[in-house]
Amino acid sequence: MVDFDALHAIIAPEAEAMGLALVRVAFFGGDSDPTLQVMAERPDTRQLTIDDCADLSRRISDRLDALEEAGQDPIDVAYRLEVSSPGIDRPLTRPADFADWAGHEAKIALKEKLDGRQRFNGTLVGIDGDVVTISDKEGVEHKLPFGAIDTAKLVLTDKLIAATVPLSAEGADEMEEEGQD
Template sequence: MSEAHISDMATRRIAGIVAPTVEAMGYELVRVMMTGGRRPTLQIMAERADGSGMGVDDCAEISRTISAVLDVEDPIAGEYTLEVSSPGIDRPLTRLKDFRRYAGFEARVDMAAPIDGRKRFSGRLRGVDDADRVLVETEPGVQEALPFEGIARAKLVLTDELVAASAPAGGADGE
């Protein structure tokens, strides 16, 4: 899957460099994306491995640590801006486990190449089958099986149901 505007190979290389560090810190790498022109932006999206919420301090800690790793490895020629963020509620879906985890929620999936003349599929996620195809119920009783490797971009759709499911336990006041 690729959302990168700069080569997939470069973003895969960067992901390979930063993932072990991010994981050792107790986070999971969600997405690595390079965008921009003269001064590109390296976007690193991560979430806590334990599933708890991320805050600004988490992003700052990841940013400081990853900056040091990238300074040593130097995978990007020239100057760039590093952005670290959490996925947010209407998050991108980048891993098979994301499609399993968010089964039952509305999503939009864009394919790299058309399937039966269509590149965009919207509907309720129904998980993943044994052949690593993402299952999307596009209308009642109609389910599409989309090859995971052919997905260009996918994200959850912001709905009241998703917001309610994403609310911290104990209501708006937190604990």
Template sequence: MADIAALTALVEPLVIARGWELVRIKMTTGEMGKTLQIMAEDPATGQLVVDQCAALSREVSELFDEVDPIEEEYNLEVSSPGIDRPLTRAKDFALWAGHKAKITLTDAIDGRKKFAGTLLGLEGEAAQLRLEDGSEAVMTFPIDAIHGAKLVLTDALIAATQPQSLN
């Protein structure tokens, strides 16, 4: 399996050179074989459009043809994070405070690994979530204990991610 840290070291400078931010690099295995997913965003919009994804895909393909960092066969997917985006960086938990999210932990807390609720932001290096399981409890999860997190598609999230008018 490819080393994600090494792939990040190769890809991130290409993303930064375009003035964008790398959201995540992930290798998955599915029906179509292995897929290397590179997710990036323009900080001005929180998204990439199709032409931006295509340009980055071409650039990454050219670089990977030269350095060949992945031994096995794979498909390359370059995408924008989308509306119900993954939360991969500490700043994502602060930026999207007030929106609904799902968090999965690496290790269980009181027999649970999965939590859903409203993001409250960051407390130091930990994400805070108000649970919506009837308890309304506030949980704090160290960022490094989070296996995966993503926003939940809601009307409020759709409204918050609409392109802003230039008027």
């Protein structure tokens, strides 16, 4: 149904042309609401503005539309395109994410059980080569092969909120006041 390698090869250059790093490309929603989700960020701020989202969405849409017209569409069903930042409790998809967010709480699910477990919660210690280390609440460190990870994401904590200062809060008061009428 969806060729993820082809999608990544199409979308990554569009993000890179804007100076963005691609965080995740996913397709979900099944038959009822198929959605192509693209998460990207500015490498220097780890964030994305609304204008960045809109610009990247247009670039991706234009590129996919051109491929469809040429009979080379990598997605064979109608779908919705969703472009966003990874958010505060972001997915961890790249090896660098595990190094960058060391010291923060995370949830990791493996593709298959390792030593009788498939899910790990705790504090990210980091990554060494292709081995991610997470320390559980008892302080036990678990070494997980990066390639064995199915999903991983940060857990929303006060420490994480403090570490992810917004680019700008300009206009936030005005928006709140408008909504109070």
